[in-house]
Amino acid sequence: ETGVTQTPRHLVMGMTNKKSLKCEQHLGHNAMYWYKQSAKKPLELMFVYNFKEQTENNSVPSRFSPECPNSSHLFLHLHTLQPEDSALYLCASSQGADYGETQYFGPGTRLLVL
């Protein structure tokens, strides 16, 4: 798990709060991803960054705002979330430009929106 780290590991926030999730990868990868994992649903891809450029936004509501300042760091800024946004948020990274290959996951941030 030390290849991809995420903070915080747990987060409780109210619907009016603003918070950010952080992901850092130490694998020298060029692609990074945000996924959402809700109970009894498949992993849902949210965003893909390749060489710091966003290459996919999977129809994610604007209350989720990603930021990728460099190939090693990825943020997910949260504001005015809804209770249904409570889930495990997973960051992943993969080697090169041909993203979709083997992805390595961080430990996740478990988010509870009250």
Add this chain to the structure above:
Amino acid sequence: QKEVEQNSGPLSVPEGAIASLNCTYSDRVSQSFFWYRQYSGKSPELIMSIYSNGDKEDGRFTAQLNKASQYVSLLIRDSQPSDSATYLCAVKSTRGTGTALIFGKGTTLSVSS
């Protein structure tokens, strides 16, 4: 809509038995297939990847791929209680102008001692 289907389980097997996990996918041109294991409360970890038809073995794990049938499976021999987890099938699939991993909902495996 590209899909990956798995039986949710739970699949229960006794210790020492063979566990067989199955997955079907809808994108006929998919080329890369992965099995991830996810323990409760943890993140997914890669177990196997397979790209060609046939079998690929790694220790107690064997992945089987049949592209004509759009079917991929994972066999776990000599199942151990520590194998109890949710197994996620993932398929690299075309998506817009690029590709992405599409995950199934996962199959929960329970190995009893």
